[in-house]
Amino acid sequence: MIFLKKGAFVFTIIALFFWGCTKPTNNIKVVVDANVIKYSAMINVTDVANSSVVPAGLTINVSGQDADAIYEISGKKDFEFAGGIISLGPSPTRVPTESSPVKFTVTISAPGYTAITQDIQINANEIQQVVSVSLAKTSTKSTGSVTITSTPPNTQTSETSAVTLNFTGTCSNKSDFEFKPSNYIFYKEHNSAEAYQYIGYMNKGAITVQLQFGKTYDFKFAYGGQTYVVTQEINQADYTETVDLGDTLCDTF
């Protein structure tokens, strides 16, 4: 009997060795880098008469030599605008080279507006570009316009400071999963009537921008026809922002 008691004691001691241990994967997230479409063109459509107005019912048609290789930045073949924004790029298998840039044509239209057709070329050294499209109403004599730039705007002033934003996408239906978006970021002051302005491209969830301390900003990006907005008051140089991506986007992975 005494041996059984001693055995139980030893068993208890060994069990205690394990008792305090945490599961090795506890709170570990699988971080997925969404930088699959490494080359892209972001198309931002507004009304030529008022840049804060996004034409309703926007549609886009993609044609041209590389049209089959072009995807929306979430990897989808459905081309849907979100708040006047859509980002398009070639699949990972179609990498632009100096001798073979990616070429496609977009036709953008909206009810009551004159459609615009624009050729887009993505060169080997051109990872991002912004295509600003202004549509004119058919009832006016105005004409639409297209401006293409490949560098983010300079928002630095004497009142701004460098602020790094780290965006993390979460999925309520995949608790062990985190998503690091690579996408074009827009911003405006919170509650401002002004239109969102393009501020830069976040790479693997991270972007450093010039902002004013003490102000509150809305930050916006678009994936798969949906916009995601984060509001943050800026009082320090580094923020981690968590965005619920919703089941629609999460289920694509």
Place this chain on the structure above:
Amino acid sequence: MKKTFLVLLCAVAAISSVKAQDMSKLQSPVLHQESFQVTAGTQGIGGEFIYELSQKVAIRSGLSFIPLSMNNAFPISGLNSDNKLTANFSNIHFLADFTPFKGASFLRLVGGAAYFMQAKGDFAVQPTGNYNYGDIALTPAETGNLSLNANWSGVAPYLGLGFAHLFPRHFFNVNLDLGSYYLPAPQTSVVGTGLLDGNSSQNAQFRKNMSGYRFLPVAQLNFNFKL
């Protein structure tokens, strides 16, 4: 696990019972005995040479190694993947056995240390099936894989109990060790490739999770041959 311990405890009881009966017959101890034992237990398999210093104290040194692997030990929600947990431990150890009670010579206090040449755990995650990013089918290389590593290599003290005699009365006996090494704090890393290459950010959490894994329990049967 419970079954294993139950078997071990029964073995302890049986061995101790037999040895207690043998004690009454043990009248004239022989000093400076030597034996060799083949070991098998939670620290793997190995061998030990044992030398008796006095009636109460013996020393032993030996080697142990264990290669372990387990598939899908920790399923990951939301990621279609296979995972494999592997552990590779090998050590050279030096132990001293002290028999504190003359009337219970089957029971020994065991202390010492080991140098773990290798003490690594690796948790590898490989996404499975046709993984897509939206409508884009990704190759396995584009999807990538994930590896979480912990390394406890170094010197670890040992404390435990030994059951049954270290030196067989005749040619052979079986004895048992129960105890634990206290391993160095693990060095950890999280490495990903492809779409998973951003996972090094998880290393701080992984290190925190692994910080409690310092004890390497030893439950070991020793098959002992008198030299």
